Amino acid sequence: MKVGSSVNHDKITASQFMFAIVCYVESFALLTAFSLTVTHQDTWIAFLLGMVGALPMIFINLYLIKQYPNQNLIQINRVVYGKPVGSLISVLYCWYFLTLCSLNLRDTGDFLRMSVMSETPSIFIKIPFLVLCSYAVLKGLKIIVRYSTVFAYIGFFALILTTILVSRRMNYHNLFPVLTTSPVKLLQCINMVMTIPFGTSIFLMIAPAVQDQKKVKKSFLTGFFVGALVILIVVIRDIVVLGKISEELVLPSYETMCLSGVTETFQRLDILYVILLVILEYFKISLLFYATSVAISQLLSLKSYKPLVLVIGALILVYSFIIFPSSIVHLAVTQTTIPVLWLLFEYIFPFVTFLCTKLRARKEVPAIKS
Amino acid sequence: MIALVIVSFCLILIFSLPYLLTDKSKYDRTVFFIFYFSIFVICLLEGGGVNLPSPILGLDELLKWLHLSY
Amino acid sequence: MKHRRTVAVVAISLAICLTFTGCWDGRELNTISLVAGVGVDAAKGKSGITMTVQVGKTGQTNNGKEKESPTSKYLNYQKSGDTELGIIRELTHETSRRLFFGHNQFIIFGKQEAEKGIKPQLDFFLRDQETRLDVWLLTSDTTAGEILNTESDLSPIPAMDLAQLIANQKANSESVETDILDFTSKMESEGTSPVIGLVKIDRTTKKPKFLLSGMAAFKQDKMVGEMSEPETRGYLWTMNKIHSGTVDVKVGNSGSSLEILEGSGKISPKLDKNNHVSVSIKITAKLGIREMTDLENVAFPKAGMLLQTACEETIQKRVQACFQKSQVYGTDIYGIGKMIDEKNPKQWDSMKNNWEQIYKKIKPSITVQVQVSDPGQINQFKK
Numbered sequence: 001m002k003v004g005s006s007v008n009h010d011k012i013t014a015s016q017f018m019f020a021i022v023c024y025v026e027s028f029a030l031l032t033a034f035s036l037t038v039t040h041q042d043t044w045i046a047f048l049l050g051m052v053g054a055l056p057m058i059f060i061n062l063y064l065i066k067q068y069p070n071q072n073l074i075q076i077n078r079v080v081y082g083k084p085v086g087s088l089i090s091v092l093y094c095w096y097f098l099t100l101c102s103l104n105l106r107d108t109g110d111f112l113r114m115s116v117m118s119e120t121p122s123i124f125i126k127i128p129f130l131v132l133c134s135y136a137v138l139k140g141l142k143i144i145v146r147y148s149t150v151f152a153y154i155g156f157f158a159l160i161l162t163t164i165l166v167s168r169r170m171n172y173h174n175l176f177p178v179l180t181t182s183p184v185k186l187l188q189c190i191n192m193v194m195t196i197p198f199g200t201s202i203f204l205m206i207a208p209a210v211q212d213q214k215k216v217k218k219s220f221l222t223g224f225f226v227g228a229l230v231i232l233i234v235v236i237r238d239i240v241v242l243g244k245i246s247e248e249l250v251l252p253s254y255e256t257m258c259l260s261g262v263t264e265t266f267q268r269l270d271i272l273y274v275i276l277l278v279i280l281e282y283f284k285i286s287l288l289f290y291a292t293s294v295a296i297s298q299l300l301s302l303k304s305y306k307p308l309v310l311v312i313g314a315l316i317l318v319y320s321f322i323i324f325p326s327s328i329v330h331l332a333v334t335q336t337t338i339p340v341l342w343l344l345f346e347y348i349f350p351f352v353t354f355l356c357t358k359l360r361a362r363k364e365v366p367a368i369k370s
Numbered sequence: 371m372i373a374l375v376i377v378s379f380c381l382i383l384i385f386s387l388p389y390l391l392t393d394k395s396k397y398d399r400t401v402f403f404i405f406y407f408s409i410f411v412i413c414l415l416e417g418g419g420v421n422l423p424s425p426i427l428g429l430d431e432l433l434k435w436l437h438l439s440y
Numbered sequence: 441m442k443h444r445r446t447v448a449v450v451a452i453s454l455a456i457c458l459t460f461t462g463c464w465d466g467r468e469l470n471t472i473s474l475v476a477g478v479g480v481d482a483a484k485g486k487s488g489i490t491m492t493v494q495v496g497k498t499g500q501t502n503n504g505k506e507k508e509s510p511t512s513k514y515l516n517y518q519k520s521g522d523t524e525l526g527i528i529r530e531l532t533h534e535t536s537r538r539l540f541f542g543h544n545q546f547i548i549f550g551k552q553e554a555e556k557g558i559k560p561q562l563d564f565f566l567r568d569q570e571t572r573l574d575v576w577l578l579t580s581d582t583t584a585g586e587i588l589n590t591e592s593d594l595s596p597i598p599a600m601d602l603a604q605l606i607a608n609q610k611a612n613s614e615s616v617e618t619d620i621l622d623f624t625s626k627m628e629s630e631g632t633s634p635v636i637g638l639v640k641i642d643r644t645t646k647k648p649k650f651l652l653s654g655m656a657a658f659k660q661d662k663m664v665g666e667m668s669e670p671e672t673r674g675y676l677w678t679m680n681k682i683h684s685g686t687v688d689v690k691v692g693n694s695g696s697s698l699e700i701l702e703g704s705g706k707i708s709p710k711l712d713k714n715n716h717v718s719v720s721i722k723i724t725a726k727l728g729i730r731e732m733t734d735l736e737n738v739a740f741p742k743a744g745m746l747l748q749t750a751c752e753e754t755i756q757k758r759v760q761a762c763f764q765k766s767q768v769y770g771t772d773i774y775g776i777g778k779m780i781d782e783k784n785p786k787q788w789d790s791m792k793n794n795w796e797q798i799y800k801k802i803k804p805s806i807t808v809q810v811q812v813s814d815p816g817q818i819n820q821f822k823k
Contacts, residue, residue, distance in 0.1 A: 099425070099426065116465070117464070121464075124464075127378075176783075177782050184440070191440075242625075243621070244624070244629055245566075258574075259572075301397075303393055304393065304398075307389040307398065308402060308405060309386075310382040311382060311405045311406050311409055312405075314409050318413045321416060322416065322422045323424050325424075333426060336430075336439040337426075337429065337433045337434070337439045338426075339440070340438050340439055340440075341429060341433065
């Protein structure tokens with residue numbers, strides 16, 4: 001492969017890959033409000049079922065990684081669909097990663113504005129954030145995921161600590177009655193959960209960089225399960241502590257942290273949680289930023305993705321302002337349209353690619369035999 | 371706002387130069403400048419206060435018209 | 441390598457200096473005034489509300505230089521208006537410092553306002569970014585403004601004293617503490633009614649002071665009635681929220697006092713097919729004799745038994761009284777409806793519309809088991 005020579009130099013270890021997935025999935029703790037407003041106290045059931053629903057697609061992705069070693073999503077599309085159709089699908093994926101990145105940047109800015117900095121215009125938060133992400137992306141994938149291990153561990157530790165700190169406010173009766181939400185709402189939430197936190201097609205862009213391709217399967221699955229478990233615990237904790245009001249809060253996990261405290265000293269530790277969430281969002285945005293840059297540069301057959309990074313950064317920034325006029329529209333669209341739209345990218349396209357690959361393998365076998 | 375856009379795009383050009391110069395491919399530079407100027411225009415419009423349409427909202431309307439959303 | 445380390449250290453220091461100040465949100469302590477307590481009353485005459493905000497005076501410590509220090513370190517602002525945020529912004533015409541609600545200890549609702557319904561007023565406290573979900577809620581038996589204007593001897597800021605008083609109610613277990621989170625959860629659930637602690641003004645002494653006693657029962661967000669201290673104790677027994685306190689009994693002519701060492705209560709509703717609800721309340725308590733008079737003629741083990749029976753009766757009466765009062769008001773303060781919903785959601789759906797009528801007909805069966813565990817430091821004060 002001629003294109004993307006600087007991409008192939010970047011190698012990451014399998015454990016870094018695993019922790020990158022953990023951080024990526026864990027960062028959804030910021031956005032649990034999307035699902036809590038739909039299914040209320042049954043949200044944890046939707047998450048469990050969403051985990052199960054996401055598994056087939058993870059196995060399809062793993063199959064594609066194995067069939068096309070050291071080739072990322074754009075290259076796979078080109079091989080499977082041929083140049084014209086493959087390029088079209090790749091253009092759609094570039095738009096998809098760009099949109100994901102802008103949405104996450106928008107969420108981070110809104111979160112900081114709503115929780116701690118209510119008067120600072122979000123642009124002054126987003127510009128330094130993006131500068132840091134651009135620096136990481138320019139230096140390469142290795143730098144982006146280097147600290148994922150540390151922050152994944154900090155995330156676990158913070159989860160355990162915060163759960164202990166709010167334990168005196170937990171009321172398990174808030175989880176009952178179970179399964180009283182309508183099946184349509186449950187399906188809507190499962191769809192949302194399958195596509196937004198558990199949508200892992202971005203890792204098809206990053207998996208080729210793993211040094212030991214044999215360990216990719218194990219790392220992918222472990223990372224996914226660990227991240228999903230963390231999110232599940234966060235959701236259950238929020239429902240159990242906040243009760244009915246969790247359906248109406250915009251930032252339920254932040255409010256849970258506001259209520260935390262054991263003695264007079266260890267009170268109101270929400271600011272530490274804010275810092276942790278911002279760090280996890282940094283990982284997610286950097287990974288998506290990297291994926292977008294690499295996708296665009298591979299699509300256009302550029303020698304290296306690095307010149308375009310800063311320009312794409314500007315595009316992500318301006319896109320994050322255009323994308324939704326307000327957070328009310330953001331909530332409405334994320335709950336209704338986005339799950340369906342993201343299904344196309346996370347499930348339908350990989351599935352079709354999988355089928356084409358299988359058919360091609362079947363065609364080749366009789367050709368060899370004869 | 372527009373001043374901020376202009377200043378930041380100058381900075382982007384300055385910081386992207388090292389990567390451009392190592393490339394030595396005309397095609398790469400052309401692509402870079404196409405992106406640079408189109409995104410510059412978008413940012414100027416947004417900084418100038420023009421309400422740019424959002425692709426997601428457009429798709430949202432489309433899916434609602436097709437009755438494909440919840 | 442050294443060069444990189446210096447750059448890293450400088451970068452981190454710059455980042456900390458520039459970002460930890462809070463950017464445009466940075467507020468210096470001398471530009472804000474810390475709100476310690478908020479009171480909401482119905483506005484006199486016209487519609488709308490009157491808000492009273494108690495603010496602590498921060499700042500100058502005298503370092504012993506001035507011999508006379510100011511006696512009061514608080515300030516009450518009061519204004520009327522239609523919405524709470526409107527009133528707070530109106531106050532900026534008067535206050536030189538911006539009001540900061542992050543350390544607000546409680547919100548008191550005046551009796552009139554509580555009877556009208558407090559949901560519209562709670563919206564601001566839930567929606568605003570500075571206010572927190574764990575502020576205490578209190579109802580006053582007069583107006584909130586009066587409570588906030590009452591001075592306290594123990595603390596220069598009365599609101600802090602009242603907040604400490606709320607925390608200390610565990611010692612007598614005759615008052616409830618509710619915060620916004622609990623109240624809103626119970627208000628929005630169909631099978632529960634919330635309760636809020638009552639604060640009154642004691643005018644029997646020369647200087648009026650506040651006292652917390654009893655609770656107010658709410659139907660959704662409107663206050664429907666008050667409950668006295670013994671009834672509140674009955675409520676706490678049933679809800680398993682007893683911490684400490686005394687049970688005062690009278691055996692014959694003598695009065696004795698037993699301290700509650702441990703107490704637990706369980707309320708279990710049972711639903712049969714005809715939507716008939718039966719409730720059983722089981723209370724167990726471990727008491728210790730702390731004061732015993734006039735029982736010297738009785739042999740000590742028998743005296744213990746007499747006290748035990750007397751305590752069981754007293755506790756049963758209180759639990760019964762509370763349940764009956766709640767039935768009179770038609771408020772399901774125990775959450776029986778919610779418990780039924782948890783186990784039999786389908787049957788609850790058919791019952792929830794006339795739950796009040798069903799609740800009023802419930803006859804609870806109350807069993808109390810008391811164990812008098814220790815007599816204190818002496819057995820019997822012989823003549």
